[in-house]
Amino acid sequence: MNEIPLTHILFVSTALFFIGMYGLFTRRNIITMLMSIELMLNSVNINFVAFNKYLFPDKLDGIFFSLFIITIAAAEAAVAIAIIINLYRSHNSIDVDDATEMKF
Amino acid sequence: MNISAIIFYAISALILGAGILAVTSVKIFRSAIWLLFSLIGIAALYFWMQVEFIAAIQIVVYVGGIVILIIFSIFLTQQSGKDLPKPTLSKTVFSALAALFGIAFTFNLINHYGFDNISATPFNASVNEIGIQMLSTSSHGFILPFEVVSMLLLASMIGCIVIAMKTSTSDATPLNNKED
Numbered sequence: 001m002n003e004i005p006l007t008h009i010l011f012v013s014t015a016l017f018f019i020g021m022y023g024l025f026t027r028r029n030i031i032t033m034l035m036s037i038e039l040m041l042n043s044v045n046i047n048f049v050a051f052n053k054y055l056f057p058d059k060l061d062g063i064f065f066s067l068f069i070i071t072i073a074a075a076e077a078a079v080a081i082a083i084i085i086n087l088y089r090s091h092n093s094i095d096v097d098d099a100t101e102m103k104f
Numbered sequence: 105m106n107i108s109a110i111i112f113y114a115i116s117a118l119i120l121g122a123g124i125l126a127v128t129s130v131k132i133f134r135s136a137i138w139l140l141f142s143l144i145g146i147a148a149l150y151f152w153m154q155v156e157f158i159a160a161i162q163i164v165v166y167v168g169g170i171v172i173l174i175i176f177s178i179f180l181t182q183q184s185g186k187d188l189p190k191p192t193l194s195k196t197v198f199s200a201l202a203a204l205f206g207i208a209f210t211f212n213l214i215n216h217y218g219f220d221n222i223s224a225t226p227f228n229a230s231v232n233e234i235g236i237q238m239l240s241t242s243s244h245g246f247i248l249p250f251e252v253v254s255m256l257l258l259a260s261m262i263g264c265i266v267i268a269m270k271t272s273t274s275d276a277t278p279l280n281n282k283e284d
Contacts, residue, residue: 023127
């Protein structure tokens with residue numbers, strides 16, 4: 001357990017964050033963009049838990065931040081999927097390139 | 105290189121490989137399944153770090169809730185056998201370059217920071233401790249965000265119903281003839 005330094009866990013979460021960013025840049029479908037955002041949120045959670053465990057083991061603040069991030073991510077995903085269903089009903093498509101009414 | 109390190113690198117390979125496949129797969133349903141495997145790998149990483157409560161929450165909320173919600177919305181809004189449109193070559197190249205630059209930059213920062221790795225005290229993240237501190241009203245308790253986040257969940261639930269509700273006005277007839 002103690003042979004793995006903190007930096008290796010941070011490498012994994014950094015790589016996961018930028019994988020999510022790549023997906024957010026390349027995809028044009030709203031559902032896949034939402035999936036990329038979920039990956040980025042999870043990498044942040046890994047960071048919080050790893051910092052709490054390795055640097056401040058006498059506190060529990062990182063654990064609580066992870067718990068609240070998970071809760072807010074669940075609420076965000078539910079609202080996003082309601083918006084996706086509404087958008088599909090009015091545009092018959094969920095590509096972001098097809099919903100350009102508010103584009104300036 | 106003992107067995108714990110081997111397990112850590114295996115879990116990391118699972119997370120990153122499934123994550124890359126989730127953002128590059130051309131079929132949206134396969135993409136959702138790869139996301140599922142990546143989230144399971146993250147839960148395994150929490151188990152490896154011995155924070156079992158977060159791992160259980162991760163499985164319950166993400167694997168059992170959000171991915172199922174995403175799969176349902178794929179079924180509702182999309183022909184799941186159809187391929188996604190491929191991004192243009194220039195967009196792929198520049199996005200990959202931006203991601204690689206970000207990875208290299210952050211790796212460099214992390215590598216040269218030098219965390220002082222002195223964790224003599226054992227890490228105690230049992231459900232007992234978490235529950236006591238979650239509902240404590242002292243200055244280190246989390247009772248206020250706990251209550252606020254319950255209001256947020258209620259608001260988002262009502263908001264989802266209002267947004268996704270079908271309006272049955274007479275002038276705006278829906279496109280499909282489904283009676284619901």
